[in-house]
Amino acid sequence: MIEITNYCAISGSRISVNGQTDFVQDGDVLFTDFIKAAYRNYKVDYPKFFKMDNLSKLAFIAAEVLLKDTGFLTRYQPEDIGMLFQNGSSSLDSDLKHAASIKDKTNYFPSPAVFVYTLPNIMIGELCIRHKIKGENTLFISPKFDAGFLYDIIDNSFTTGKIQSCLGGWIECGNDNYHAFLFLAEKKIDKGLGKNVIFTVENLTTLYHQGIN
């Protein structure tokens, strides 16, 4: 049996873990300010964070919060942890930045640091580097979070032994509209807490909607 052993959500300047608010900023906060404040709040020491684009920053903080104090990474070999994410607008935020940099032919300086983030799977790469995860990874694009599809893919990956555990979810960051929903899926582990949620389409859907602000 596969369980969701931890989950988190980031949206509307609020971060919640397992349904409980963990960090929040009141008022109308810009994403860039909010995510930086979250970085400081969680006392992360990872200077590369500031080179990331918004999508990767969102994924990064979500993963930091998700993995914190779970011991998850100690339970698995790097190649046995999967990263299976969904997203809606790809890397549109960075795409627009890059497009703007090449619009004016008299001021034509495309930046490699911007261009590299015009691939939406880079956020997965950043997480893999940070947490030394080497297993199966795919980024799917869909109009909205598709619990049914993600369930099928993750379930099949477990069943065929391709993964022993995974980070899964929805990471979307476009047009100042951001929402991250990330979860850890593992085969039943004896945590002695009895708080784990069985990995089903219904439970995924419920947890996803819980985290939207």
Added chain:
Amino acid sequence: MGNSLKSEKMPEVYIAGNNMMTSLGFTTDENVENLKNDISGIKLCTDKNLYPTPFWASPLSTERLNDSFAGIADIALFTRFEKMQILSLTEALKNSKVDVCDTKTLIILSSTKGNIDLLEENRFNPKRVYLWETAKRLAEFFGNSNQPVVISNACISGVLAIITGMRLIKAGKYENVIVTGGDILSEFVVSGFQSFQSLSQGPCQPFDAKRTGLNIGEGCGTIILTSNSSLADDSCLIRVTGGHSSNDANHISGPSRTGDGLYLAIKGAMSEAGILPENLDYVSAHGTATAYNDEMEAKALALAGLNHVPVNSLKSYFGHTLGAAGIIESVVCLYSLKQNILFNTKGYQEHGVSVDLNIIKKLTPAPINSCLKMASGFGGCNAAVVFQKKIVS
């Protein structure tokens, strides 16, 4: 490898059709004819709308694209990318027994940037830049009612799409999966790769000591998968037997220096396919011809014990077609399997990687029963897929 479905035999996944469209032609036959004659589609591009200074790349003929498409639908109503995809799907389906309208058929689209040129113009609804919107449009065009799956995972998208299709069929979710993918040659992408200084100053030279970078190619490809053997291409029964992806966890743009990430993908794919290194007949490398990529692949092949296996890169023929690469190059793999022929690694003259490899240096007839297609991409991702001929006893 755990498998809780031991009592239930997973279906085989057969190839039921294919197409490729590159600078070398709009059909698979046309493409392979050019490959046989060692003709490359890479040329000097002087279109200032793509980049201020000339650069070497492999574009599709716009004229031919529009002429071909005009026979299908109104060219003004579809974007360049959509026209390419629709043409490729049409051609692949024409020669396949799979029904695209069947509810048991799924479409998977693979692309890195899709309609990215729409950011520069406003002829079309901006919503069309969303890849899921493009996929939806394609499914509607062909009358398929399932929500298509879209994979955008840098240069391994194509291989991942084939693997995902295989898995969904083996899991019994669909009987048929139409895997299609493409990318256009755009200023967006050319300028980006130029900023990375990764474009070659001439036609690229995979694995060669003098290689200096890649050429971007424009293209799209389609591979149709089915679990129904009566729908399979019975001129030669080929199966997709294994696939795996991995991450280097090293750098977001620089290839791993050890190749251990790609090795994981190769190992996982071959293990699933049940094929040993000594029995693999051919490897189709990613072979972009950048200094670090080719070296990394060579190391990965060595780790996997595949130094002896004939290996080539096709990117010196039609460039690096990004989201289409894994599919287009797999289509050539299928041809190699069918016709027992291996294509040259054009541009390779002097060995330029630190590991001994068996690089294919000319058009070579050889019995090919199994083949591994591999790919790596930005974000440190890697993927490998195995194709095998079904030996009918």
Added chain:
Amino acid sequence: MEELIAKLKEQIIAELNLEDVKPEDINDDSPLFGEGGLGLDSIDALELIVLLEKNYGIKIEDPKEGKTIFYSIRTLAEYITTNKKA
């Protein structure tokens, strides 16, 4: 030269998103790359090439030259002083 060095430090901090680095943290002669440096990587090296062209009009044709040019703030400042277009 000192003025250029000060300006370069600020430009590098801004362009390379070195958020928690202050100009006074950057030693004029210390290596920018590698151990004990600013933790710069291959993308930063490419960004410095863009910075050179954008801010100083100097185009580096061979990226391999970058190793010596970008060794330290001082080597970079000296290169700019020598090659800057009038």
